[in-house]
Amino acid sequence: MVQYVPIVLFTLVAVSFPIVTLLIAKAVRAGSPHPVKGEPYECGVPATTTAFETRFSIRYYLIAVLFVVFDVETIFLFPWAVMFEKLALFGFIEMMVFLAILLVGYVYAWRRGALEWA
Amino acid sequence: MWVDLIVTVIKVLVVSTVLLTGVPIMVWVERRGSAMIQDRLGPNRVGPMGLLQPVVDAVKLMTKEDLTPEGVTGTNRFLYLLAPAIALVVAVSTFIVVPFGYDPGLELFGHAIGGFVVAPDLDLGILYLFAVGSLGVYALVLAGWGSNNKYSLLGGIRASAQMISYELAMVISVVGVLMVTGSFSLDDVVLHQAGTWFGFIPKWNVIPQLIGAITFMVAVFAETNRLPFDMVEAEAELVVGYHTEYSSMRFASFFMAEYINMITASSLIVVLFFGGWTLPGIATPGGWLGALATIGIFAAKVAFFLWFFVWVRWTLPRFRFDQLMALGWKWMIPLAVLNFLWVGVAMALGYL
Numbered sequence: 087m088v089q090y091v092p093i094v095l096f097t098l099v100a101v102s103f104p105i106v107t108l109l110i111a112k113a114v115r116a117g118s119p120h121p122v123k124g125e126p127y128e129c130g131v132p133a134t135t136t137a138f139e140t141r142f143s144i145r146y147y148l149i150a151v152l153f154v155v156f157d158v159e160t161i162f163l164f165p166w167a168v169m170f171e172k173l174a175l176f177g178f179i180e181m182m183v184f185l186a187i188l189l190v191g192y193v194y195a196w197r198r199g200a201l202e203w204a
Numbered sequence: 205m206w207v208d209l210i211v212t213v214i215k216v217l218v219v220s221t222v223l224l225t226g227v228p229i230m231v232w233v234e235r236r237g238s239a240m241i242q243d244r245l246g247p248n249r250v251g252p253m254g255l256l257q258p259v260v261d262a263v264k265l266m267t268k269e270d271l272t273p274e275g276v277t278g279t280n281r282f283l284y285l286l287a288p289a290i291a292l293v294v295a296v297s298t299f300i301v302v303p304f305g306y307d308p309g310l311e312l313f314g315h316a317i318g319g320f321v322v323a324p325d326l327d328l329g330i331l332y333l334f335a336v337g338s339l340g341v342y343a344l345v346l347a348g349w350g351s352n353n354k355y356s357l358l359g360g361i362r363a364s365a366q367m368i369s370y371e372l373a374m375v376i377s378v379v380g381v382l383m384v385t386g387s388f389s390l391d392d393v394v395l396h397q398a399g400t401w402f403g404f405i406p407k408w409n410v411i412p413q414l415i416g417a418i419t420f421m422v423a424v425f426a427e428t429n430r431l432p433f434d435m436v437e438a439e440a441e442l443v444v445g446y447h448t449e450y451s452s453m454r455f456a457s458f459f460m461a462e463y464i465n466m467i468t469a470s471s472l473i474v475v476l477f478f479g480g481w482t483l484p485g486i487a488t489p490g491g492w493l494g495a496l497a498t499i500g501i502f503a504a505k506v507a508f509f510l511w512f513f514v515w516v517r518w519t520l521p522r523f524r525f526d527q528l529m530a531l532g533w534k535w536m537i538p539l540a541v542l543n544f545l546w547v548g549v550a551m552a553l554g555y556l
Contacts, residue, residue, distance in 0.1 A: 092322045095216045100296035104289040111266045111453030124274040126353040137352045146365050153368040160375045167382035201533045203526035
């Protein structure tokens with residue numbers, strides 16, 4: 087467990103830093119609220135809806151799904167890469183089989199236009 | 205046990221101080237550097253060569269009014285306030301596994317200092333780095349979502365798509381390095397790059413793995429949202445994207461997080477592909493002087509790549525979003541896979 091002590095300490099420093107600076111800023115900053123200042127910026131035009139109703143492209147969801155698929159691939163790659171010398175040829179062929187299967191999915195996603203953005 | 209703890213505390217304090225001091229210096233370098241590239245003067249009023257400009261900026265940002273846009277209430281308000289803190293915490297805490305010097309068994313108070321890295325015994329260095337570093341996307345998305353601003357929302361969603369796309373390429377580029385090293389520890393990665401081929405070519409990973417180094421650097425530029433990949437901020441289309449509505453110290457938190465991320469990214473490029481603290485001829489020197497020399501070499505290399513960030517920013521124009529996605533998915537990932545396949549074949553044939 088002792089190797090995690092530095093991480094805990096560093097994370098404490100990291101967490102306390104924004105808290106301290108925000109508290110200092112709170113103590114010294116100016117404050118003269120005005121209703122106009124609170125309006126969300128929209129080039130000076132009064133907003134007709136809240137931003138939470140804004141629509142955006144469905145493709146962002148598609149990218150998120152593809153990311154999950156390919157991120158699993160990288161998780162498989164890491165332990166294999168570290169043990170590459172010990173696994174030798176057997177491990178290499180195994181990984182080629184895995185990548186070939188993955189390539190099918192990649193080509194499918196590409197052909198179906200999941201990677202296009204137009 | 206207690207001495208160990210004291211040594212660790214000293215290391216933590218020194219590293220975090222250096223990291224946070226690097227931010228104002230980087231701000232100055234960026235402003236003076238951009239002025240130099242654009243053939244103008246840049247900040248030159250406060251202090252010699254404008255060196256105190258970042259200090260004045262910090263005071264200004266601290267004393268600014270802190271505004272919360274209307275309509276940001278309840279949970280959204282919580283997310284709005286949380287986002288800058290996440291950005292800063294994630295940025296600072298990723299630096300912990302970066303080895304910044306060679307330790308030939310030095311002692312402090314009669315106690316081994318255990319390497320010039322904050323967490324020396326953490327075997328999962330690279331995994332920790334990617335695990336914590338990828339949390340940074342939350343800050344951008346939550347800031348974009350919590351701001352009740354259409355530009356911010358679009359910026360935050362772009363941030364999520366861009367960062368997860370380029371994270372794949374970044375992680376796969378590192379696989380080749382892991383293969384030749386056979387360890388997750390960044391210390392081992394650097395030690396493996398000590399020495400030379402034929403007596404003069406440094407054994408840095410960049411030479412056999414040029415494709416991997418290039419894909420890694422491009423992906424890191426995208427991960428830190430720097431030009432030419434700053435689609436997340438894109439002043440011309442989204443005002444400044446996710447932090448449009450932030451002011452005062454909360455804005456400064458995002459600003460500092462960006463520069464700390466740049467420092468960590470440059471350190472990573474140096475450690476993974478450019479030999480860390482090694483130079484041909486100087487790999488593992490002894491004594492305090494040798495250790496300081498390795499730290500100096502590392503700092504010089506990191507400084508070069510930090511300047512490279514500024515240089516690229518003022519040289520290349522911004523991508524279009526569809527080009528960005530096409531580059532990430534259709535070029536970077538296949539190239540990164542090609543890189544580690546080449547490493548595998550070269551290792552199997554006994555060349556590496």
